Amino acid sequence: MTTDMRAWREQVRRIADQGYCTVLMPDVPGWQPSPAPTLAVAASITDLRVGTWVYASPVRPAWEIAWEAHSLTQLTEGRFELGIGTGRPGIEDLVRDLGLPPVRTRERLERIRAAVEDLRRLDGPDVRTPVAMAVRGPQARALAAEVADIVTIAMLPADRRDKIERIAREFRDVRDIALALHVSVVGETVAPFMTGPDTVPAELRAADSLAYLSDDPSAAVDELQRRRDETGFTYVVIGSNSADTLAPVVAQLV
Incomplete structure (x- = not known):
């Protein structure tokens, strides 16, 4: 800020x-x-x-x-x-x-x-x-x-997707609780307060990390719906420096 x-x-x-x-x-x-x-x-x-x-x-x-x-x-x-x-x-x-x-x-x-x-x-x-x-x-x-x-x-940048999804499902097995997804990288844009200074967007993208989201609106919508349907993430947190980029995504998901 x-x-x-x-x-x-x-x-x-x-x-x-x-x-x-x-x-x-x-x-x-x-x-x-x-x-x-x-x-x-x-x-x-x-x-x-x-x-x-x-x-x-x-x-x-x-x-x-x-x-x-x-x-x-x-x-x-x-x-x-x-x-x-x-x-x-x-x-x-x-x-x-x-x-x-x-x-x-x-x-x-x-x-x-x-x-x-x-x-x-x-x-x-x-x-x-x-x-x-x-x-x-x-x-x-x-x-x-x-x-x-x-x-x-x-999440840490090195965390495997399946590990985070397993933890999320464990919560849902206990009780109905809202799950928030902490997305620190959108495209090539890194939210500095959400992750370490050595974060490399290409590495997160290649690893299919949950901390990464495409800056292409159509791809981002599909991925967020996938994460909601498969794991139960309904609350997504991004850095303010990606708000303009993902505004078309919000318009489609509202």
Whole structure:
């Protein structure tokens, strides 16, 4: 995201006009303004849903995550989704730079559980803020199966398609849960906040990776329908730098 807020607001309006349903923001200090107030602005100037993708539990207390999430649900009149996870690769460096104590994997997951429990108490019986959880290892997957409404599998460029599809089917076998697909490369365009700097689009395309999607609208529509029918992915996340490219796809799938 750019720090030119006028350009950003124009981009958000254009994304809404193109038929996209949700604007998501990462949780990386220094990359953009803080997610909560920025998402509130996005929701105030469009009818889009908004969400975090994703809050990192090692750098945020559980009560703070819950409070912000519930507040955004109120401010957006129910258009907020809480995305939460244990942190992107390299999160340990950020934790150290912020002067915070190291957080082990078990504690990161405990914070996620506590945040969701606090959020459910704040929401009360008549409100439910959707929780999207980014997962990879078996402990995170088990927790997501308990507490999440939406699950995305944190993919690495080298991950085989059949491995990710197997994990997705395991979730669907447990219960009916929305599966989100994290597409970091569209054609030759790489979303920098969604994957590593050494990602090579040609390699992902050759490997038939789920992190890759063609920039040809017809091919992209066919592939997304295939992924939905075969594996159950119904929620697709792309980088904003590919929004214009895939706008014809959105028009066909809406």
